[in-house]
Amino acid sequence: MKILVLLKQTFDTEAKITIEGGKISRSGVSMIINAYDEFAVEEALKIKENLGGDVTVVSTGGDGVQDALRQALAMGADKAVLVDPGTDDVDEFTTATILAKAVSGLEYDLILAGWRAVDDGSAQVAGRVAEILGIPIAKLATKIDVEAGKATATCEIEGGTEVIEVPLPAIITAQKGLNEPRYPSMKGIMQAKKKPMDKKGLGDLGLDAGAVAAKVKVLSVSLPAARAAGKVFDGEPADTAAAVVKALREEAKVI
Amino acid sequence: MAKGIFVFAEVKDGKIKKVTYELLCAARKAANALGEEVCAVMAGKGVSGLAAALGEYGADKVFVAENDALDKFTTDAFTNVIGSILQEQQPSAFLLGFSIRGRDLAAQLAQRLGTGAASDCTNVEVENGQLVFTRPIYAGKAVVKVSIPEARPAIATIRPNVLPIDAPAAGKTAEVVAVSANAGDVRQVIKDIVLQVSSRPELTEADIIVSGGRGMKGPENFPLLEALADVVGAAVGASRAAVDAGWVPQSIQVGQTGKTVSPTLYIACGISGAIQHLAGMGSSKCIVAVNKDPEANIFKVADYGIVGDLFNVVPILTAEFKKILA
Ligand SMILES: Cc1cc2nc3c(=O)[nH]c(=O)nc-3n(C[C@H](O)[C@H](O)[C@H](O)COP(=O)(O)OP(=O)(O)OC[C@H]3O[C@@H](n4cnc5c(N)ncnc54)[C@H](O)[C@@H]3O)c2cc1C
Ligand SMILES: Nc1ncnc2c1ncn2[C@@H]1O[C@H](COP(=O)(O)O)[C@@H](O)[C@H]1O
Numbered sequence: 001m002k003i004l005v006l007l008k009q010t011f012d013t014e015a016k017i018t019i020e021g022g023k024i025s026r027s028g029v030s031m032i033i034n035a036y037d038e039f040a041v042e043e044a045l046k047i048k049e050n051l052g053g054d055v056t057v058v059s060t061g062g063d064g065v066q067d068a069l070r071q072a073l074a075m076g077a078d079k080a081v082l083v084d085p086g087t088d089d090v091d092e093f094t095t096a097t098i099l100a101k102a103v104s105g106l107e108y109d110l111i112l113a114g115w116r117a118v119d120d121g122s123a124q125v126a127g128r129v130a131e132i133l134g135i136p137i138a139k140l141a142t143k144i145d146v147e148a149g150k151a152t153a154t155c156e157i158e159g160g161t162e163v164i165e166v167p168l169p170a171i172i173t174a175q176k177g178l179n180e181p182r183y184p185s186m187k188g189i190m191q192a193k194k195k196p197m198d199k200k201g202l203g204d205l206g207l208d209a210g211a212v213a214a215k216v217k218v219l220s221v222s223l224p225a226a227r228a229a230g231k232v233f234d235g236e237p238a239d240t241a242a243a244v245v246k247a248l249r250e251e252a253k254v255i
Numbered sequence: 256m257a258k259g260i261f262v263f264a265e266v267k268d269g270k271i272k273k274v275t276y277e278l279l280c281a282a283r284k285a286a287n288a289l290g291e292e293v294c295a296v297m298a299g300k301g302v303s304g305l306a307a308a309l310g311e312y313g314a315d316k317v318f319v320a321e322n323d324a325l326d327k328f329t330t331d332a333f334t335n336v337i338g339s340i341l342q343e344q345q346p347s348a349f350l351l352g353f354s355i356r357g358r359d360l361a362a363q364l365a366q367r368l369g370t371g372a373a374s375d376c377t378n379v380e381v382e383n384g385q386l387v388f389t390r391p392i393y394a395g396k397a398v399v400k401v402s403i404p405e406a407r408p409a410i411a412t413i414r415p416n417v418l419p420i421d422a423p424a425a426g427k428t429a430e431v432v433a434v435s436a437n438a439g440d441v442r443q444v445i446k447d448i449v450l451q452v453s454s455r456p457e458l459t460e461a462d463i464i465v466s467g468g469r470g471m472k473g474p475e476n477f478p479l480l481e482a483l484a485d486v487v488g489a490a491v492g493a494s495r496a497a498v499d500a501g502w503v504p505q506s507i508q509v510g511q512t513g514k515t516v517s518p519t520l521y522i523a524c525g526i527s528g529a530i531q532h533l534a535g536m537g538s539s540k541c542i543v544a545v546n547k548d549p550e551a552n553i554f555k556v557a558d559y560g561i562v563g564d565l566f567n568v569v570p571i572l573t574a575e576f577k578k579i580l581a
Contacts, residue, residue: 011393013394013511013530013531013534014530014531015393015396016396017393017396017397019397024393024397035511035512036512091371092362092365092371092372092374093365093366093370093371096366118394118511118512119392119393120392120393120399121374122372122373122374122375122390122412123353123358123362123374123375124358124361124362124365124372124374125362126362127330127359127361127362127363127366128362128363128365128366130363131334131362131363131366131367132366136330136331136442136443137330137363137443138330138443139330139355139359140355142505152446156355156506157328157355157448158267158354158355158356158457159450159451159453159457160448160449160450160451160506161448161449162445162446162447162448162449163445163446163447163448164443164444164445164446165443165444165446166442166443166444167442170442175505176505176508176512176513177505214371215370215371215403215405215406216371216372216373216401216402216403217401217402217403217404218399218400218401219387219399219400219401219402220399220400221397221398221399222397222398222399223396223397223398224391224395224396224397224398227537227542227555227556229554229555230542230554230557230558230559230560231558231559231560232549232554232557232559232560232561232562233559233560233561233562234549234562234563237561237563237564237567237568237571238571240561240562240563240568241561241568241571241572241575242571242575244543244559244561244572245572245575245576245578245579246579247559248520248541248543248559249579252520252541252558252559254519254520254540254541255463255487255520255576255579255580
């Protein structure tokens with residue numbers, strides 16, 4: 001079973017956001033593997049452990065993304081591919097076009113991704129890649145079973161779950177609950193240093209800036225107004241609860 | 256030339272989803288400013304009876320695709336059918352809800368039509384003759400405004416429960432256009448559907464949410480919140496701590512790795528207010544927090560805070576709400 005994982009490096013969820021020169025500043029921000037992509041890596045490793053095969057992590061982004069890829073290699077992935085988009089002006093169309101091109105040069109039975117990136121993610125990239133590659137997708141999986149030629153995923157739907165079967169090759173996106181990602185072992189970290197990291201540019205994939213030009217244009221970036229501190233009631237529950245319910249009706253007018 | 260603001264009319268359990276009305280009202284305002292028409296696109300089995308009434312919320316026309324293959328939602332069938340309607344009609348914009356289905360279709364359709372899409376938007380405006388979308392990013396810690404200057408249709412998914420629904424124009428009907436629907440090659444086979452039966456509203460559409468965290472101490476105490484929820488007609492949510500402890504299902508987790516919610520009123524009980532939790536509920540209109548720790552971070556965002564033991568406070572809150580709602 002040849003498994004690819006689309007992996008995005010994102011800001012740590014604790015990161016404080018600052019704006020510099022009209023853009024979100026990366027300085028001083030610690031970077032992590034997108035939380036949902038970590039589930040995807042873990043699932044790929046479990047499938048490999050059961051069925052044999054190998055796991056390749058694929059990403060597009062700047063040089064710093066190697067850290068996230070190395071971490072996936074330390075968890076147990078076999079190879080990494082990193083494509084530099086050569087620009088900061090990327091949207092989901094750009095990212096998906098690059099990833100699909102990188103992926104189409106590889107052998108694969110199954111592609112795993114996160115359902116959304118936790119930073120500026122928009123829950124688009126996996127669907128777009130499926131569309132470009134012409135392969136089926138199942139989204140928001142909390143359980144995945146793979147057999148010869150097909151995958152069965154239990155997926156979140158509104159108000160419940162559904163079991164979706166798709167023929168392979170297919171893309172499946174991970175939802176929280178799929179698994180508990182492992183921590184890299186010391187041995188894994190040592191081995192990761194020697195695993196292949198294939199770095200490419202757009203030209204290596206037969207693409208150029210025009211072919212991946214973003215369709216979405218950012219007009220402005222700002223920080224939201226902070227919520228004003230409200231009223232805090234401290235005292236006997238009978239008084240505080242009554243005072244808040246009264247305020248909700250008369251002041252906030254929400255009830 | 257591309258013309259018309261199109262809206263995905265999402266049907267669930269034989270009913271139009273609330274976000275559809277939010278989309279139609281936003282589309283109507285934008286269309287008036289641009290001198291365009293508003294059209295809805297509806298797909299499913301046995302849904303056409305719902306179409307004409309969308310006129311009350313601003314739809315001029317509704318394209319309806321009926322087909323047995325659209326009985327259950329699948330990415331392929333809906334993308335094929337709606338994709339061909341959009342290819343035929345060439346709208347200037349297509350708006351969907353950032354619901355599970357809406358965002359699924361948005362990604363697929365945007366790529367098929369070779370266009371851009373703005374996800375999870377909280378506002379749509381017309382500036383200099385084009386649509387401008389507002390998107391909270393980095394879990395609400397920053398906000399971007401974006402446009403899709405050239406590619407058509409400009410696609411956007413809109414966060415449910417944020418945009419207002421205007422008073423319906425009673426009796427106004429939309430022109431219903433039946434379109435032949437070819438669902439094409441559908442590769443997703445639905446083997447089973449399991450729905451949790453609940454009389455409470457869906458989390459992302461609820462006006463009021465009562466949420467519990469680690470302070471609830473165990474699953475046996477959640478009925479305390481359910482009793483409050485039932486009195487005010489709320490949905491029940493939870494922090495990740497409560498979900499990871501196995502007290503409540505993942506489907507009700509609020510936050511960065513859970514649901515994003517924007518209710519009118521969010522009542523947080525025994526939740527400390529970690530940044531990842533605030534990410535999911537920070538856009539609530541009014542926040543109430545019950546926490547025994549006066550230093551808890553949740554008090555920094557709460558409009559009304561109650562310092563106290565939730566086991567004492569929540570039952571009294573329930574009784575007080577019951578009184579004023581009687
Ligand atoms: C990548 C990542 C993603 C995450 N995603 C999410 C997410 O989506 N959603 C989310 O919620 N968290 C998320 N978290 C976890 C988050 O950081 C916090 O750990 C979590 O929100 C804490 O939950 P809590 O507030 O219920 O628990 P705690 O932080 O333990 O707080 C419990 C609170 O209950 C109060 N309390 C205790 N007993 C009582 C009582 N009797 N009466 C009143 N108050 C009482 C305490 O004073 C305390 O403030 C994420 C973390 C990471 C790293
Ligand atoms: N730059 C990227 N490199 C690799 N994978 C990505 C990238 N961006 C997004 N993805 C994948 O697509 C998923 C959804 O991302 P998004 O559509 O940006 O929310 C992520 O969880 C990743 O699996």
